[in-house]
Amino acid sequence: MILSTLQAGAATGLLYGLLDLWYWVMTQAWKVTGLEMISPEYTFMHRAVLVGLCIGVMAPVIGTFLVHRQLALIGDALAHTAFAGVAVGLFLNSVLMIGVSPYLTAVVVAVIAALCIELISETTDAYNDVSMAIVLSTGFALGSTLISLNAGGLAVGINQYLFGNLSTVSADNAVILLVLFAIIVVTVAITRNQLLYVTFDETAAAVAGFSVTWYNRIMVMLTALVVVGAMQIMGVILVAAMLVVPVAGATQLSRSFRESIFVSIALAELAVLLGIGVAYYAEATAGGVIVLVAVALYGCSVAVGKLLDRLGPESSPTVAPIQADDDTTGD
Amino acid sequence: MTETPVVDLDGVTFGYTQTPVIEDISITVDAGEYAAVVGPNGSGKSTLMKLALGLLSPDDGSARLFGDPAASFDDGQRLGYVAQHASATKAMPITVREVVKMGRFPHVGFSGLSTTDWEIVDRALERVGMSAFADRRITQLSGGQRQRAFIARALAGEAELLVLDEPTVGVDAESVASFYDLLDLLSAEGITILLIEHDLSAVTDHVDRVICLNRTVYFDGPAETFVQSDALDRAFGAVSVK
Numbered sequence: 001m002i003l004s005t006l007q008a009g010a011a012t013g014l015l016y017g018l019l020d021l022w023y024w025v026m027t028q029a030w031k032v033t034g035l036e037m038i039s040p041e042y043t044f045m046h047r048a049v050l051v052g053l054c055i056g057v058m059a060p061v062i063g064t065f066l067v068h069r070q071l072a073l074i075g076d077a078l079a080h081t082a083f084a085g086v087a088v089g090l091f092l093n094s095v096l097m098i099g100v101s102p103y104l105t106a107v108v109v110a111v112i113a114a115l116c117i118e119l120i121s122e123t124t125d126a127y128n129d130v131s132m133a134i135v136l137s138t139g140f141a142l143g144s145t146l147i148s149l150n151a152g153g154l155a156v157g158i159n160q161y162l163f164g165n166l167s168t169v170s171a172d173n174a175v176i177l178l179v180l181f182a183i184i185v186v187t188v189a190i191t192r193n194q195l196l197y198v199t200f201d202e203t204a205a206a207v208a209g210f211s212v213t214w215y216n217r218i219m220v221m222l223t224a225l226v227v228v229g230a231m232q233i234m235g236v237i238l239v240a241a242m243l244v245v246p247v248a249g250a251t252q253l254s255r256s257f258r259e260s261i262f263v264s265i266a267l268a269e270l271a272v273l274l275g276i277g278v279a280y281y282a283e284a285t286a287g288g289v290i291v292l293v294a295v296a297l298y299g300c301s302v303a304v305g306k307l308l309d310r311l312g313p314e315s316s317p318t319v320a321p322i323q324a325d326d327d328t329t330g331d
Numbered sequence: 332m333t334e335t336p337v338v339d340l341d342g343v344t345f346g347y348t349q350t351p352v353i354e355d356i357s358i359t360v361d362a363g364e365y366a367a368v369v370g371p372n373g374s375g376k377s378t379l380m381k382l383a384l385g386l387l388s389p390d391d392g393s394a395r396l397f398g399d400p401a402a403s404f405d406d407g408q409r410l411g412y413v414a415q416h417a418s419a420t421k422a423m424p425i426t427v428r429e430v431v432k433m434g435r436f437p438h439v440g441f442s443g444l445s446t447t448d449w450e451i452v453d454r455a456l457e458r459v460g461m462s463a464f465a466d467r468r469i470t471q472l473s474g475g476q477r478q479r480a481f482i483a484r485a486l487a488g489e490a491e492l493l494v495l496d497e498p499t500v501g502v503d504a505e506s507v508a509s510f511y512d513l514l515d516l517l518s519a520e521g522i523t524i525l526l527i528e529h530d531l532s533a534v535t536d537h538v539d540r541v542i543c544l545n546r547t548v549y550f551d552g553p554a555e556t557f558v559q560s561d562a563l564d565r566a567f568g569a570v571s572v573k
Contacts, residue, residue: 193433258429317463319461
């Protein structure tokens with residue numbers, strides 16, 4: 001018990017240490033570039049950039065699997081339930097006077113909702129989008145009901161969650177995001193083979209001995225974590241765009257799956273950094289600007305993709321003759 | 332002592348609703364056999380395949396794979412599966428080599444592929460004559476080329492049993508012929524092949540054993556005998572009566 005408390009303390013210390021290291025990196029970058037938005041006085045911007053960079057990796061990585069499973073809208077459904085989770089957190093804080101972070105309640109509610117989407121699909125004959133629509137509506141209904149029960153303070157506080165806000169990324173929230181980021185990246189790195197197989201050919205993956213049900217559940221739970229993590233900057237309404245738009249762009253430009261993941265990350269990072277920059281100087285909402293930049297990049301990707309197709313090799317290789325297995329004949 | 336059959340269905344009955352799609356079917360497929368399941372649309376061919384592979388559990392009777400209950404069979408290394416259209420209608424950016432690589436996933440689990448695994452992948456591509464297409468997007472291939480890529484995936488997995496669910500649907504006649512040449516070669520090398528097929532002429536020209544199905548088995552025997560029998564009329568006639 002004491003040991004685990006110490007370990008938890010050490011892990012938390014490490015995460016805040018990482019955050020301090022990031023402040024230092026940003027300060028050095030400010031010294032080189034002289035950019036006002038990352039000056040040492042604005043540590044909230046340092047945190048916003050860190051959160052943005054993490055979103056730029058985890059959203060397209062998970063989004064790549066979702067888009068190619070034709071689950072592009074699941075992010076929207078989970079974002080609305082994450083909104084319910086935020087409302088639950090604010091409600092508990094207000095009624096029970098406890099200091100739980102609304103992001104943590106959002107994680108819990110979104111993960112439960114993610115599993116509900118899968119369970120509805122597994123236990124009924126409904127299409128996936130039907131279960132998503134049910135969970136989306138329930139989430140938003142729960143959120144709006146809780147807020148209306150405790151009007152005034154809650155309704156004002158909810159705005160930052162709906163639209164996202166660069167300046168409200170606290171150190172605690174940045175640390176929560178780092179934890180979510182680590183969970184997502186490590187899980188995908190470990191299960192990448194299985195997730196790819198299930199995404200590409202569910203039946204063949206089942207024949208190969210992989211539990212399609214469990215990998216689907218893992219995928220939706222990871223999506224819930226991405227949504228909550230990205231919600232801080234993007235806001236509930238636009239968070240799903242980061243799961244879909246960079247991936248759609250990368251699909252136009254890439255030949256292989258591996259390439260598509262890296263290209264989607266590059267597009268997402270570009271959108272996040274440009275978006276945060278423009279939002280800061282134009283005093284606009286970051287989430288909206290990031291999505292507009294991402295959509296512009298998608299438009300460019302479509303144009304470049306078409307051009308590459310035209311310039312591509314016209315001649316097609318021919319199929320070579322079938323070969324007998326030398327190894328078996330040699331045995 | 333007799334060898335354990337690769338596929339062993341014993342008195343299998345299955346229905347998605349109260350009405351059975353498959354009724355009291357007993358079939359065994361032994362190692363090295365080259366067998367085809369034929370029958371009209373809705374005759375339960377694909378359901379039979381799913382039962383044999385353990386993707387569905389029988390309502391009655393037992394389904395075994397390599398001697399173990401099919402539903403709990405987890406040695407994916409021994410199985411290769413090629414679907415109709417093979418899901419590649421998706422606009423997913425994935426190369427032929429990446430698809431064939433998946434054949435190694437049951438072997439490597441959570442790890443990356445070793446040099447030996449990559450050599451096996453490249454050899455599988457070579458065997459089906461698709462090396463020149465390795466870095467092409469799978470969506471850019473013709474139906475016949477795509478199905479070769481999926482055979483290569485099964486070869487890369489070193490599968491002992493290859494199950495194909497109407498693999499030549501939408502594939503041009505010339506490609507169908509060379510696709511069957513490939514299956515003939517694999518059969519000659521000892522791989523057990525269970526084929527679900529609607530193209531009767533292709534089946535009777537190539538496979539050794541035909542199982543004609545329409546809810547129950549109408550014929551089970553050598554391909555030559557099947558052509559001369561009236562099983563086809565009876566099986567297809569059963570549809571029009573229903």
